[in-house]
């Protein structure tokens with residue numbers, strides 16, 4: 428749920444990165460954090476296990492500049508991808524304005540990818556959202572790995588509705604900002620429609 | 623699809639006033655009002671030294687997690703929480719099922735006093751929130767500036 432503050436002239440939007448365990452959600456946020464000017468970002472918070480798996484969420488507040496005199500602020504969250512953290516994932520989806528689904532390009536992760544996508548769709552539904560109506564983009568991460576499967580196959584399995592999709596290598600930043608910009612644009616476009 | 627919560631000047635002023643009164647009457651260090659999704663709405667007191675954005679997100683995460691626990695236990699919702707530190711105490715309450723009211727206090731105040739003052743502030747806040755929700759739903763009759771946003775406006779945001 429975007430939050431528009433006419434008084435302080437701010438628009439706040441919530442974007443959630445979703446996807447199977449180890450697909451690279453946290454890495455996306457870390458890259459964005461490292462490449463953003465200090466004045467445009469807040470602290471990045473990671474609630475993680477000792478082995479750096481996301482336990483509850485990562486959080487990164489970003490300012491993207493002004494539109495028509497309104498400061499636009501995006502709150503980026505990641506969910507924990509491990510299957511047994513489903514209760515936490517549901518909580519983080521509350522109030523979401525835009526979703527990035529991060530898929531893992533490796534062949535052996537296809538089953539996990541599909542399961543996570545179905546989980547996203549049903550968790551959204553539970554809260555009265557429809558993935559087909561929400562600002563939504565797909566990222567195929569880990570394109571650098573030798574066992575990455577061809578793009579066309581990923582598209583067929585993970586992007587049946589043909590939303591904007593991006594190939595990525597998150598630790599190197601490839602595709603990371605393209606993905607963020609795409610979802611941010613969709614969120615702002617949705618705002619224009621009046622929600 | 624997206625339900626927007628819209629904050630107008632009038633309601634923000636009221637919320638600020640409620641925060642300031644609560645801050646003063648409870649001898650608190652700081653008072654925060656946070657939207658359940660983790661966005662800071664208003665504050666009073668010594669907030670310069672606080673990372674309000676991070677506190678807001680973590681508090682909302684905490685409240686969401688506690689709410690999740692409540693529903694597993696078939697409880698409606700835990701009305702609030704109290705975190706006791708060595709120097710700083712953190713009192714959290716949920717108001718109107720929509721926002722979180724936080725009071726940070728030290729030895730100059732007490733839990734009893736904070737509870738008492740929060741109750742009054744929460745009642746006032748509830749009324750203001752109801753107005754806010756109603757206005758958001760109605761669009762308040764004002765033409766939305768956002769309907770005039772162009773593709774160029776959006777593109778310009780990303781010209782690094």
Ligand SMILES: Nc1nc2c(ncn2[C@@H]2O[C@H](COP(=O)(O)OP(=O)(O)OP(=O)(O)O)[C@@H](O)[C@H]2O)c(=O)[nH]1
Pocket residue numbers: 446447448449450451452453454455479480481482505506507508509568569570571572595596597598
């Ligand atoms: N080779 C390669 N490794 C990557 C890529 N993206 C992420 N990784 C690595 O994959 C591992 C897991 O990345 P994370 O970002 O922690 O994964 P996550 O999706 O946040 O995982 P959970 O928190 O468990 O849901 C890390 O060691 C990353 O460095 C990529 O594009 N290529």
Ligand SMILES: [Mg+2]
Pocket residue numbers: 452453454479480481505506507508
């Ligand atoms: Mg993670």
